[in-house]
Amino acid sequence: xxxxxxxxxxxxxxxxxxxxxxxxxxxxxxxxxxxxxxxxxxxxxxxxxxxxxxxxxxxxxxxxxxxxxxxxxxxxxxxxxxxxxxxxxxxxxxxxxx
Amino acid sequence: xxxxxxxxxxxxxxxxxxxxxxxxxxxxxxxxxxxxxxxxxxxxxxxxxxxxxxxxxxxxxxxxxxxxxxxxxxxxxxxxxxxxxxxxxxxxxxxxxxxxxxxxxxxxxxxxxxxxxxxxxxxxxxxxxxxxxxxxxxxxxxxxxxxxxxxxxxxxxxxxxxxxxxxxxxxxxxxxxxxxxxxxxxxxxxxxxxxxxxxxxxxxx
Numbered sequence: 001x002x003x004x005x006x007x008x009x010x011x012x013x014x015x016x017x018x019x020x021x022x023x024x025x026x027x028x029x030x031x032x033x034x035x036x037x038x039x040x041x042x043x044x045x046x047x048x049x050x051x052x053x054x055x056x057x058x059x060x061x062x063x064x065x066x067x068x069x070x071x072x073x074x075x076x077x078x079x080x081x082x083x084x085x086x087x088x089x090x091x092x093x094x095x096x097x098x
Numbered sequence: 099x100x101x102x103x104x105x106x107x108x109x110x111x112x113x114x115x116x117x118x119x120x121x122x123x124x125x126x127x128x129x130x131x132x133x134x135x136x137x138x139x140x141x142x143x144x145x146x147x148x149x150x151x152x153x154x155x156x157x158x159x160x161x162x163x164x165x166x167x168x169x170x171x172x173x174x175x176x177x178x179x180x181x182x183x184x185x186x187x188x189x190x191x192x193x194x195x196x197x198x199x200x201x202x203x204x205x206x207x208x209x210x211x212x213x214x215x216x217x218x219x220x221x222x223x224x225x226x227x228x229x230x231x232x233x234x235x236x237x238x239x240x241x242x243x244x245x246x247x248x249x250x251x252x253x254x255x256x257x258x259x260x261x262x263x264x265x266x267x268x269x270x271x272x273x274x275x276x277x278x279x280x281x282x283x284x285x286x287x288x289x290x291x292x293x294x295x296x297x298x299x300x301x302x303x
Contacts, residue, residue, distance in 0.1 A: 012142070019146045023153035024303050043146065050138065057132050059205045064137065067179070074145060086300065 001053050004063055005073065011050040012077025013084070018042025020085045110258040114194050117250045117257070121201045128203050128252075135204060135248035137216065140241050144223050147238055148172070151231060153303045162289050164230055169285070170274055171226040177270035178222035178263075179215065185266070186210045195253040204252035214255045217246040217263030218270070225271045 001007050022039035025032050050056065058064035065073065121128060133139050148168050155161035191212040195202035209215075220242035228235035246260040278285065292298055 008138070015142065015146055016149060019150050020153065020303065023150050026154045027156050027303065047139065051133055056138055057136050057205055059207065062205065064205075067137075070137065070141070074142065078149060082301065085303075 001049070004054075004056075004058070004065060005069070007050060007053065008065060008070070009073050009077050011046040012074050013081045014049070015043045015046035016078045016081035017085060018046070020081060024085070024089075106258070110256045111194075111197070113257045114250060115199065117247070118194070118201055118253050121203050121251055121253060131248045131251050132204055134244055135252045135254070140220055140245040141216075143241060144220060144238050147227075147234060148223070151227070151234065158293065161293075162286065165289055166278070166285060167226050167230045170271075170278055171223050173277070174222040174226050174267070174271045174274040175219050177274050178218040178267045181266045181270055182213055182215045182218050182263075185213060191256075191259070193254060194256050200253050202253040204254050207254055211255055212259045213262030213266050214246065214249060214259040215263070216249065217242065217255075217260045218266040220245055221264050221267035222270050225267060226274070 002010070018039040018041070020039075021035050021042065025035035025039065056064075060066035060069075121131075148171060151164050152168050155164050186209060189212065190210045193207060193211045194200050195206060221239070224235060224238035224242045226235075227238055246255075246263065249255045250257055250260060292301070
């Protein structure tokens with residue numbers, strides 16, 4: 001899609017967003033089945049996007065990611081997903097007020 | 099002693115050929131197992147499992163216990179990687195794809211084959227979860243086993259390397275548990291601070 005690093009980052013953001021939707025649904029007393037479907041759908045979508053768009057079995061000196069790069073990209077991707085999730089929830093609450 | 103070592107090496111090679119000989123027959127199975135053996139699918143899935151565990155619990159005491167286990171899992175993973183790095187400095191084993199009859203359907207790594215780094219890291223991440231969340235821990239362990247077998251199938255590890263990886267993970271887990279017992283009170287305080295602090299609210303669901 002956009003290069004190995006950016007692809008990995010985008011897919012991490014999408015999949016972590018899915019997991020956060022499932023976790024927040026689990027936390028609420030009314031566990032919404034729709035939220036589980038959306039959450040797990042996002043995780044599957046991220047995996048399909050990542051693996052079907054390019055060859056990902058690459059060594060780190062041939063364009064793949066080494067362990068450190070993976071750790072940094074996954075952490076920043078997770079943080080981005082968390083901030084996006086919080087922003088989305090805040091926006092939803094605002095809209096419900098009106 | 100030397101004979102026993104040679105016997106184990108022979109057994110390891112025979113087991114490798116038993117698994118690796120199935121590679122290259124069905125292209126679709128190969129493609130799927132290359133993805134499982136890769137550096138992305140299983141590590142990311144297990145990390146997503148840890149994120150779910152970190153955020154899903156609402157009861158304060160249970161959340162604290164689960165979060166401690168998540169932190170132990172992360173430290174156990176780092177410990178496994180460190181132990182593998184130390185062993186690699188002391189000992190080098192050729193990769194199995196250098197054997198004439200072996201089939202390689204993955205990229206060719208250049209570092210030491212023993213112990214398997216990815217197996218050690220994934221088992222290091224999965225083992226600590228077993229105590230608090232048995233079902234999730236078993237699923238994570240199963241995914242780690244799939245990764246380990248797939249790495250033998252694609253031709254980048256001997257079975258002995260992945261067994262070595264599991265042993266490294268167990269050692270790392272034991273060391274991490276001992277370290278966490280020493281800092282248990284400080285860790286509990288830090289987690290309480292994380293839960294109560296207004297400034298850290300952005301990191302909570």
